[in-house]
Amino acid sequence: MFREIKRALKMHRIFIVQELKRFMEYKGDFITGAIGLLLAQLCSIIFISVIFSQIPTLVGWSFNEVMFIYGFSLIPKAVDHLFFDNLWAVGHFIVRKGDFDKYLTRPINPLFHVMAEKFQVDAFGELVMGIVLLSCSLPSLDIEYSFMKILLTIVVVIFASFIYTGIKIGTSAIAFWTKRSGNIIFMFYMVNDFVKYPIDIYNNVVRSVLTYIIPFAFTAYFPALYFITGENPLFNIGMTIVVAIVVMTIGVLIWNRGIKAYESAGS
């Protein structure tokens, strides 16, 4: 077990180094991608600030609180995007074109291999934006700092990013049966746009979906709620971890069944 984890980490490092070399080959393209993502977020933020110039609070949330939640939502998303972006390719073409064969003929776990193989430098656009938003909104929020809280933030970001990864694993694995699931991943993934804002601004149906069905609320709203109010850590933090484990488990189970149904493609 220990040896396997050590080996996985080593392989992951090697794949990332490989990707950084690739990054150097196509610098311009990557930088454009990162700037694009940054601009996309910037547009939404300008939009929010326009709204807040008209109203003082949104269902009791101040501009800075909304910015904190928005910024927080970007970080786990960026982490997943940075490390595990290749799952999109599984849904779009790796399975359909039979390119998944390659992963099955190598002596490492195919899911790990396919996930670790890409390092999506574009995601730094989101990551930088998230960190900037958090640092700008923090001073005006009444938050007590402690070592414990910083540690908790790191832990919760890791688990929150697993919610993204788990959903992507499960939905991309559908391609093993349908040959193509890019749009299913897209449909699930885009739901995350809702959780950039406090979810109590939505009606009950949307809120329930975001909490129980596609639990993206745990990637931003709930953990951010804890950091803003300091209330209910057991639910806000604890459930984030539980939900991440559940989503990841379901994703991997679907994946493992999917691999058995893989039919490759003619050659």
Added chain:
Amino acid sequence: MIYVENLRKEFKKTIKEPGIKGSLKSFFKPKKEIIAAVKDISFEVNEGEILGFIGPNGAGKSTVIKMLTGILSPTSGSCSINGKNPQKDRKQYVKEIGVVFGQRTQLWWDLPLTETYTVLKEIYEVDDSRFKKRMEFLNEVLELEGFIKSPVRTLSLGQRMRADIAASLLHSPKVLFLDEPTIGLDVVVKDNIRKAIAKINAEENTTVILTTHDLEDIETLSKRIVMIDKGSKVFDGKIADLKEKYGQMRELAFVSSDENALDILSYAEKFGLEGDDLFAESDGASFKVRFNSSIVPVSDMLSYTLSKINVKDINVKDADIEEIIRRLYKEGVQNG
């Protein structure tokens, strides 16, 4: 070494009627049909053997290879290679095999070729000294020096194929699966690749399973072939036996000063040959005739031709495996 027993693979296929209406209909009410791509195939391969695995397009060759390499799970039947089951012991098993799909590549597309090898070294856990020796050997056999520092996307097809074969051999596999390794290559490159495969087989006693449409690959590399058609095995044996069994087609080529030599000769009427047993074509002063030598002996054909027309030059071609295969493909499963 390799035992394949009653291997079978079925695919579910949705049948679509043509047109948008058909597509809509199949979307709401899909009609499924089960198609057996591989039907209960059995064969064995000995250690160090090069087996030619042939058959027409869509015969099920690739499906068999994919089951043997652990990519697909068989519907029924079993295969064991080195005592391992490709599906059950996948991780351990794939360390002992090398796989090349000629139509695909496992190289890192955007990076210099050496980068692929350094990553594969880690994936297969090849230690440094062994890796160095291995690269020297592969360099020598497949002549990689010229392009090892170039990005893979800039390689020619021939270079890429050599690089892919080297990639599959980096971890010194006991069995090498080559699915159409010479597809789309020119004659010189094909020849180099064949030599490399033969050398690796000779020096390391690597067992090779080779699928190809180029019968020269088979003739230069393997003594034994397994032929499949429509998912069933139609022949398993030595090439020499195949030639003896099916190889009665002979070809004679003549250069003659008579312009309408074929009309004068009218082979069909003279010998009563018809259908697949006779093929004649003329091209100005030269013409050739391909015929079944079990019906008409070569000597009869020769003496008859020489007696009828004025012959300047003669060329007798040996039973050519390509011709045999052509006939077998045509006859299809009726033999199996």
